[in-house]
Amino acid sequence: MPFAQPPEQGPLRFSPPASLNTSWTGSRDATQFGNICYGYGNDNNRLAALGFKISENCLSINVVRPSNYTNQSLPVAVYIYGGGYFQGGSADTRLNFSSIIRDSVAAGKPIIGVSFNYRLSAFGFLGGSEIVAAGAANLGFRDQRLALHWVQENIGAFGGDPAKVTIFGNSAGAGSVGAQLLAYNGRDDGLFRGAISQSGAPAGFSPFSPFLDVTKWDEVYDNITAGTGCNTTDTLNCLRNIPIEVLNAVVNSTATSGASYGLVFDGDFVADAPGAQLAKGNFVKVPYIIGHNTDEGSAFIPGNNFDNATFYPTSKIDTDEQFRDYIVSLKANETVASRMFDLYRQNATDQALATYPDDLGAELGYQYKRAVTLAGDSNIIAPTRYTAQMWTAYDVPLYKYRWDVIVSGLPRYIGATHAKEIFFVFNDQSRDDYDVWPLQDKPQSFSDLASIMATAWASFVATGDPNSNGSVNGTNWPLYNESKKNFVFTGNVTSHVENDDTREQEISFLSSLF
Numbered sequence: 318m319p320f321a322q323p324p325e326q327g328p329l330r331f332s333p334p335a336s337l338n339t340s341w342t343g344s345r346d347a348t349q350f351g352n353i354c355y356g357y358g359n360d361n362n363r364l365a366a367l368g369f370k371i372s373e374n375c376l377s378i379n380v381v382r383p384s385n386y387t388n389q390s391l392p393v394a395v396y397i398y399g400g401g402y403f404q405g406g407s408a409d410t411r412l413n414f415s416s417i418i419r420d421s422v423a424a425g426k427p428i429i430g431v432s433f434n435y436r437l438s439a440f441g442f443l444g445g446s447e448i449v450a451a452g453a454a455n456l457g458f459r460d461q462r463l464a465l466h467w468v469q470e471n472i473g474a475f476g477g478d479p480a481k482v483t484i485f486g487n488s489a490g491a492g493s494v495g496a497q498l499l500a501y502n503g504r505d506d507g508l509f510r511g512a513i514s515q516s517g518a519p520a521g522f523s524p525f526s527p528f529l530d531v532t533k534w535d536e537v538y539d540n541i542t543a544g545t546g547c548n549t550t551d552t553l554n555c556l557r558n559i560p561i562e563v564l565n566a567v568v569n570s571t572a573t574s575g576a577s578y579g580l581v582f583d584g585d586f587v588a589d590a591p592g593a594q595l596a597k598g599n600f601v602k603v604p605y606i607i608g609h610n611t612d613e614g615s616a617f618i619p620g621n622n623f624d625n626a627t628f629y630p631t632s633k634i635d636t637d638e639q640f641r642d643y644i645v646s647l648k649a650n651e652t653v654a655s656r657m658f659d660l661y662r663q664n665a666t667d668q669a670l671a672t673y674p675d676d677l678g679a680e681l682g683y684q685y686k687r688a689v690t691l692a693g694d695s696n697i698i699a700p701t702r703y704t705a706q707m708w709t710a711y712d713v714p715l716y717k718y719r720w721d722v723i724v725s726g727l728p729r730y731i732g733a734t735h736a737k738e739i740f741f742v743f744n745d746q747s748r749d750d751y752d753v754w755p756l757q758d759k760p761q762s763f764s765d766l767a768s769i770m771a772t773a774w775a776s777f778v779a780t781g782d783p784n785s786n787g788s789v790n791g792t793n794w795p796l797y798n799e800s801k802k803n804f805v806f807t808g809n810v811t812s813h814v815e816n817d818d819t820r821e822q823e824i825s826f827l828s829s830l831f
Contacts (some may be wrong), residue, residue, distance in 0.1 A: 319351070320376055320467040321460065321464075323372075323373060324373055325373040326373070331440075331443070331448070331451075332453055332456070334376060334459055350408035351375060352369065352370045352372035353370070353371055353372075353434065354373075354406065354434050354436050355373065355436075355437065356405070357438065358404030360400050360405045360406070363409070367408075373561060378433040378434075379431065379432045380430070380477075382477070386476055388476075390481075391478060391481075392429070392477075393472055394414075394778045395464075396412060397432075397433075397484060397490040398486065399488030399736065401488070401489050403442075404438075405489075405490075407432035410745075410747065411740065412745075413745055414432070417742070421771075421776075421778075424776060426775055429476065429477040431472070435460035435493075436457045436460055438573075439573060440456070441456045442456070444538070445534040446531055448553070448581070451553055452583075452585065454581040454585075455580065455583060455587060457493075462497065462500065465482070465497070468508075469508060482511075483512065484497060485774070486514065486515065488735065488736055490517070491514035491518065491521075491607075492518070492521055492579065494512050494514045494517070495514060495517060495521060497601070499594050499600055500586055500587075502588035503600040505601045505602075509601075510603055510781070511604045511605070512606075514605070514607045514608075516609050516735055517701075518704040519594075519595060519700075519704050520704045521700035531581075531582070541572050543572075544567035547559065591831070592830075593831075595703070598710075604714040604777075605713065605714070605716070608717055609693075609698050609719060611721045611733040614691065614692035615689050615693075615734045616735035617697075617735070618688050629681060630685070633683075634682040634684045634687070634688045635684060636683075637684075640688060653830065657691065657826070660823045661690060661823060681730060694827055699824045699831075701717070705817070706828075708797070715798060716794055716804065717803050718805070719805045719815070720733060721808075722807060725759055726752070726753030726757070737755070738770070741755075741770045744770070769810065770806060773785060773789045801818075802814045802815060802816055803816075
């Protein structure tokens, strides 16, 4: 179902989303997913291979509801997909709401599922002086915002309760949840009453990124205008009116090399640095589940290569000098880089990749574990802990977790890596959705964990508390505000709680930079 006018060639391209301005009589067939948005990467390639059309006319929304609940007003879970803000789509079959809704019904807490598309890559997240001056920054986040308004206006017609909406997402979707919590200086528009971020956080927009500086975005913008021949006085108007094939070819070329899509400081949707907003209490104060996977960093180190059968990185960090170069590549200044180098010694990797086999150093890099630990902390783990601390400082309920599961198809040195918990949250039962079934050759306890997590998430959507019937698989998940503890999900279902103090000195230093 469309929730906005198509942002196609013309004035709506590179513009904030416009509400629908047409109506119809009778019925329309809304049983198929809509087009996917322009982007690039494996997720978009996968969706295209499944037959989905790539189009600028992609701003559609989907609703999945349980049967036999037509006269009830049910809580609503709204999922925002991840993909680095440059790939993905709500039609991804791995994000099927059917199983999690089934589990919610079985737990006696039925929910409705909603997902939607938003503009990606430069179409949704371009920055630069011209873009900011035109009020055209953060368009992907603005698409998400309009979709949430659509939910408020229309979900009642599907049996949903607009007062009981929870937004959730993974990776860039988790960052998108954070962006909505911070939007317009933390203004509460009543769009949701709860939030869940899986491996991403409001504070998770890197303080090192050169793209927080509008001048760096100006370089990318100028490259795009040069590549498209838009060397006119009104470059933005030219970009809005050139054929999509020409524009997309340039966007997916070296013109945007190194672009880091995400928040753009525009003084409107993004009023301040995320860390500063959190410290000032300028965020929507709703109950929150937030967490990370143990080995996030294996997905973020230089040269990570998940498409290779061995998973060996294409570039390796063997020496202190190479590790220092890696820190500098994060755009840290000399003082910060020196401190990070000193803190992240080879022996400071207590939890990350605990099962790492040291005899693989030649293939992975002799300082692989060191680099993986810093990559995971700086990208995901430190901003997650900082966010939890800010929720606690303002006495807003928060539940924090650590996911510690190695799925089928991954070697031990990749570990419990980024994004692999998604399968367990959705409890997807379709083996056709995966090259390697995450539960292949795994014991029943892994399948049980998927049901446990799906039920916990559904319980939080329904009640604001993940402890369905008093616990999560027999263990109480405590409020972080009262305990400073993580709930740890493991593959053998011996889930437990732990103090959230791993690498306390290192993560505290990173948090001080937000």
